[in-house]
Amino acid sequence: MAEAAYTVASDSETSREEKSSCTFPETTIGIDIGTSQCRVAIWNGSQVEILKNSRNQKMMSSYVTFKDGTPSGELSNQLSADHDMLSGAAIFNMKRLIGRVDTDPVVHSSKSLPFLVQTLDIGVRPFIAALVGNFWRSTTPEEVLAIFLVELREMAEIQLKRPIKNVVLTLPVSFSRFQLTRIERACAMAGLHILKLMPEPTAVALLYTLYAKQSGFQSTDRNVLIFNMGAGYCDVAVSVTAEEAPRGISEIIALTGSAIGGEDLLQNMMRHLLPNAENLLTSHGVDEIKSKGLLRVATQNAIHSLSSQNSVQIDVDLGNGMKICKVVDREEFEEVNRAVFDECASLIIQCLHDAKVKPEDLNDVVLVGGCSYIPKIKNLVMNVCKKEELYEGMNPLEAAVSGAALQGYVASGVHDPFESVDVLSIQVTPLSVGIRADGNNFVPIIPRNTTIPAQREMLFTTSHDNQAEALVIVYEGDGEKLEENHLLGYFKIEGLPPAPKGVPQVRVMMDIDASNVLRVLAAVLMPGSHVPINPVLDVRMPTVDDGHGWCAEALHRAYGATQDLVSVKRI
Amino acid sequence: MPSYGLTIPGADSRLYVTTISTARPAPDPKPSSLPVFSSRATRFGSIKAKAATVNDAAAAEEERKELSFYELLGIPESGSITEIKQAYKQLARKYHPDVSPPGRVEEYTEKFIRVQEAYETLSDSRRRAMYDQDMARGLHLAFSARRYQYDEGMEGKGDWKNRWQSQLSELKRRSSYKDDRQNMSWGARMRRQREGLSDEV
Structure with a gap:
């Protein structure tokens, strides 16, 4: 039996297949790791319970302070977060940095943070460090996140009085599969076991479905748009909520997302308040760190104030003779951030378009996330969706974590005798996956917004006569250009028999299973044969590691176009 | 550019090939479009069973069950x-x-x-x-179901689709007078499937 498929395993620590094959009747917590704030919740059988830290707070700042070489996550209040931020010892915004290489614009915009983010712009992981005493102590977003998750786990264990292992995490729509592996790694480091990773707005959609079910479905299908904007990311989902008695269904139709959020509003505003801020923002002397920490806190407070009042007085001494004394009104804030707001609107338009749903067909519009309090955001969501009012039934800051807790309860297989929470979330792929072909182009094989599990196959052929090898380079994303997409991995098909170009059939199949694991299979057939010439390659993606940014370039330098593939139907 | 291997399914159940271009050698007319990955079964290695099925009758039987x-x-x-x-x-x-x-x-x-x-x-x-x-x-089974997904995600990317469709309908027009029998043989269906593939090349 020569045709046995072989598997090239990726470097992910834990096999999600193993995870899904066994059921855990244990408690599963939901975690919403926000860019700036974080929440943990469980479903207690009848409702969501948001867990509190030792200071009786439901909302924890997502940051870790490094002291004397021993980092500790601080599930603390905003005041001490502000203080640690001024010293350069605290690392935060992990969610913006995780799984990104140093050519990524999001990493570049993080250089103005009080801790150190250095880039070499060659496609490796950025250098990130916290100031401890007089030393820059290097770390990674995974490490910081793991430390933070350990704190969260301990907090949950103390409160629930039992060991906690299983989690459902909510994540941004725009996260690549490579970024998901970094999240998995952080969870593994923290001793947590991921039952499911959910795009944030889909967790909100699931919660909406439960509420609709509990209040009795008014119509068979309800179209609902979820807009979720936090400090780091903005996500949109269109979901159809329906009842298939006794089960409530949330069927995701379309997802869009982008790495824009409150952090961008904050940075734009800081630059606006201090026109020559660039020097200050990019230097990391002790005084500069303090100055920009002060600027950051003052700006953040001003933005918060502008959500409830029309203008705000900013009065802050940044030291070194720099003072800001200025009145800022809402209009000014909106003008400074026009590009961000425009992008928010275009994400909604895109999502409605992808879902083939007109604004008039929307039954409800749900606005959640930290930025949902900003009047401009509220207005633009209502405008684009042509709604006079928004759905009022949920807490904007707790919706995502509640959905995660609910999914955790459902996924952990706890038997629910009354079927009160019998809900199902049908998910789609947030990004297209495909390969490089037809020259330097991205050819999607599973397009975005395909319902998962999914399986698609496409036919390719060689680009040169007597081509003996072909490179299958797998990308994820929706960028027009190949470079705009995320490289997930690559492998080579060897031993192509001599033949004119265009003759060998290279079949590439992509498979996303119930646990969202992506596998890429490649087989070569010569015309007239139905037996692949070599064993079929079966590769679990992603296979790349942290240095992957330069892989694509290095591959190109080494091989040029000699091992290219051409998609068959496009010619 | 269809350059080789366009096969016209004939009434004859044995293999019959027409190439519309002589630029390339006529391919071996044996069917090549059995599902190579045979859905999720790959995981369990039953690809072996499917890929190695050279027995026409058995394969046809399997197809009919779909x-x-x-x-x-x-x-x-x-x-x-x-x-x-x-x-x-x-x-x-x-x-x-x-x-x-x-x-x-x-x-x-x-x-x-x-x-x-x-x-x-x-x-x-x-x-x-x-x-x-x-x-x-009676061709729907011979065509892989995925056949109909090929345009997915391609909308608005040129007129290949129209061209491809008109090619397809032309082929069907040409072949319909020959294969209007309700039950084609497996071989004929396989050739029909091959035709689908080669007109994309």
Whole structure:
């Protein structure tokens, strides 16, 4: 039996297949790791319970302070977060940095943070460090996140009085599969076991479905748009909520997302308040760190104030003779951030378009996330969706974590005798996956917004006569250009028999299973044969590691176009 | 650019090949379009069984067991788009792996994907028309279901689709007078499938 498929395993620590094959009747917590704030919740059988830290707070700042070489996550209040931020010892915004290489614009915009983010712009992981005493102590977003998750786990264990292992995490729509592996790694480091990773707005959609079910479905299908904007990311989902008695269904139709959020509003505003801020923002002397920490806190407070009042007085001494004394009104804030707001609107338009749903067909519009309090955001969501009012039934800051807790309860297989929470979330792929072909182009094989599990196959052929090898380079994303997409991995098909170009059939199949694991299979057939010439390659993606940014370039330098593939139907 | 291997299925059940171009050698007319990956079964190595099936009768038997998209969704061929949608929704919810009984995730996943294919084909009027045409000639089983997904994500990317479609209908026109029998042989169907592939090359 020569045709046995072989598997090239990726470097992910834990096999999600193993995870899904066994059921855990244990408690599963939901975690919403926000860019700036974080929440943990469980479903207690009848409702969501948001867990509190030792200071009786439901909302924890997502940051870790490094002291004397021993980092500790601080599930603390905003005041001490502000203080640690001024010293350069605290690392935060992990969610913006995780799984990104140093050519990524999001990493570049993080250089103005009080801790150190250095880039070499060659496609490796950025250098990130916290100031401890007089030393820059290097770390990674995974490490910081793991430390933070350990704190969260301990907090949950103390409160629930039992060991906690299983989690459902909510994540941004725009996260690549490579970024998901970094999240998995952080969870593994923290001793947590991921039952499911959910795009944030889909967790909100699931919660909406439960509420609709509990209040009795008014119509068979309800179209609902979820807009979720936090400090780091903005996500949109269109979901159809329906009842298939006794089960409530949330069927995701379309997802869009982008790495824009409150952090961008904050940075734009800081630059606006201090026109020559660039020097200050990019230097990391002790005084500069303090100055920009002060600027950051003052700006953040001003933005918060502008959500409830029309203008705000900013009065802050940044030291070194720099003072800001200025009145800022809402209009000014909106003008400074026009590009961000425009992008928010275009994400909604895109999502409605992808879902083939007109604004008039929307039954409800749900606005959640930290930025949902900003009047401009509220207005633009209502405008684009042509709604006079928004759905009022949920807490904007707790919706995502509640959905995660609910999914955790459902996924952990706890038997629910009354079927009160019998809900199902049908998910789609947030990004297209495909390969490089037809020259330097991205050819999607599973397009975005395909319902998962999914399986698609496409036919390719060689680009040169007597081509003996072909490179299958797998990308994820929706960028027009190949470079705009995320490289997930690559492998080579060897031993192509001599033949004119265009003759060998290279079949590439992509498979996303119930646990969202992506596998890429490649087989070569010569015309007239139905037996692949070599064993079929079966590769679990992603296979790349942290240095992957330069892989694509290095591959190109080494091989040029000699091992290219051409998609068959496009010619 | 169709440059080789366009095969015209004949009434004869033995293999009959026409190449419309002599630029390339005529391919070996043996069928090459058996599902290489044979759905999710790959994981369990049953690709071996399928790929190695050289026994025409056995393969044909296997093909016949496959339900048409209409049968799969449990609706009549005259079913309206509303019925298709309704049926799909019910089945997708029934076979979603998240609600599968313990130990049957694989089976449910496979069913879910099949239902998805059926829905995506039948809910798109253009693709449904193509599928109906093929079904009328008994070709729908020979064509891999994925055949109808090839345009996915390609909308607005040039007119290849129109060209491809007109090529296809031309081929069908040319072949229809020969294969208007309801039950084509497996060999003929395989050639028909090959034709589908080669006209894309």
